[in-house]
Amino acid sequence: MNPAVTASALYECTVRHERFAPQRHLFAYRLFYFALDLDELDTLPDRLALFSLRRVNCFQFRECDFLPTGEPLHHPTGAAPALTAASEPASLKSRVRAFCSAHGADFGPDGRVLLITIPRVFGFQFNPVSFYYCFDAAGRPVGAIAEVTNTYREVKLYFVPPSAGWNGVFHLHTPKQFYVSPFFGLELMFDLTLRVPGEKLSVRIDDHDGGRCVLHTTLTGARRPLTDARLAWFLLKYPLVTLRIVARIHWQAFRLWLKRVPYFPKSDGAAAQRDLYRPHASIADHSSP
Numbered sequence: 001m002n003p004a005v006t007a008s009a010l011y012e013c014t015v016r017h018e019r020f021a022p023q024r025h026l027f028a029y030r031l032f033y034f035a036l037d038l039d040e041l042d043t044l045p046d047r048l049a050l051f052s053l054r055r056v057n058c059f060q061f062r063e064c065d066f067l068p069t070g071e072p073l074h075h076p077t078g079a080a081p082a083l084t085a086a087s088e089p090a091s092l093k094s095r096v097r098a099f100c101s102a103h104g105a106d107f108g109p110d111g112r113v114l115l116i117t118i119p120r121v122f123g124f125q126f127n128p129v130s131f132y133y134c135f136d137a138a139g140r141p142v143g144a145i146a147e148v149t150n151t152y153r154e155v156k157l158y159f160v161p162p163s164a165g166w167n168g169v170f171h172l173h174t175p176k177q178f179y180v181s182p183f184f185g186l187e188l189m190f191d192l193t194l195r196v197p198g199e200k201l202s203v204r205i206d207d208h209d210g211g212r213c214v215l216h217t218t219l220t221g222a223r224r225p226l227t228d229a230r231l232a233w234f235l236l237k238y239p240l241v242t243l244r245i246v247a248r249i250h251w252q253a254f255r256l257w258l259k260r261v262p263y264f265p266k267s268d269g270a271a272a273q274r275d276l277y278r279p280h281a282s283i284a285d286h287s288s289p
Contacts, residue, residue, distance in 0.1 A: 008044060009035045010230060011116070011201040013221030017252075021214045023259050027252055031118075031241050032234050033221065035197055036061065038093040038113040050231045051119075058235060061119040063092040066130065067147060068155055069099055074279040075271075077177075096132050100143050103159040110137035114197060121242045128245065131194060131203065133170070144170040144194050146205075150180050151249060152266070152280040154273075160192050170194040176207065177274045182253065183261045184215070186272035199223050 011033045019025040036044075041061065044051055050058040096113050100106060107113075117130035132145040144160040160172040176190040189208040195201075200222060207215035224230055238244070257263070266273075270283040 008037045008040050009226050010224040010234070011035055011197070011221035012224050012234075013201060013219055016216075016218045016220075018216045019214065019256075020216070021209070021212070023256075023261055025252075025256060025259065025261075029248060031238055031245070032224075033116050033118055033201070033219075034059075034061075034226070035201075035223075036115045036117065038091075038096070038115060041092075044226075048226070048228055048231065050228050050235075056123055059119050059121060059231060060123065062125075065120070065125050066092055066115075066117070067095045067099065067132075067145075067157070068277045069095050069157070071277050074276050074284070075274040077274050096134060096145065099145060099157065100134055100159070103143065103161075105134070105143040105159070105161065107134050107136040107142040111135055111142065112137075112139075116197065116201065116203075118242055118245075121240060124240075124242050126242045126246055128249070129205075133194070133196060141166060141170070141196070146172075146192055146194070148178060148180065150178070151246065152179070152282075153278055154179070154280055155277040156275060157277075158190065158192065160194055168196045170196075173208075177272060178276060179266050179269065179273050182263050182266065183256045185209075185264050186269040188214070197223075 012030070013033055014028055014030055016028040017026070041053065045053055052060050053062070093113055097107060097109075097111070112135045114133045115130060116133070118127050119125065127147070127149055129149070130147045132147070134142045134144060136142055141162040143162065146158040146160055148156050148158065156178045158172060158174065160170040163169045163171040170192075171194075172190070172192045174190050176188045177186065179186065184207065187209070191206040191208055193204040195203070201220060203219040205217045206213050234241075266280065267282040273279075273283055
């Protein structure tokens, strides 16, 4: 794989959400993401004073914050592999590899994984979605993982295969079966299109209802060097970015409530919320097939 693609970096991004039904609602905001080559994790703190792995810092990456595949899988459909705690490998890269292998896509010990995410910022961690791009040792695409987290701290993983006739895109169209917004029902389909990150980052996630797109979301950005100077600048330009993400989610929910968009209580759709980790108390006792 091209080292320029896998080397750790930053992406300065715009997130844009456009809702088409039942009422139109549009917003966009700026933020930044880390692009972390998992093979470089142990060396990054040696050259970055503002980034650490095992101690609190301005930016702290903890592998245990990601991919909880060793925990119980709530309401499994059989489509998502359930990995036991006893069999769960210790490192994040090994967990990524095990999850891909369970979907028939093994990239081997010499494969590469690029993680697009936001680590803890002054100790606070929240990612609506993180993306893992996986390649074998020859640089061939194996698959991607979208790790989606809602405000209840529930986690769902979607394996996204390379598109047919590989053109630099991973694509998946699948039942959503996850409670992300209280202003949408649970019968929607997820459509994910992830382009291989390079000088640009491009992600598209659409929600479909009966073949109609009801929510269009994009994450686009430009690559920036991962340096202390750039991190310090982003601390000023995008202060408390993880906390601001949570605040913005609730602010947009309030705006939708003011528009009288129908609200769907989480507990009412317990049976439709499947293949997720860390279920909230409102659905934890609802696990019937």
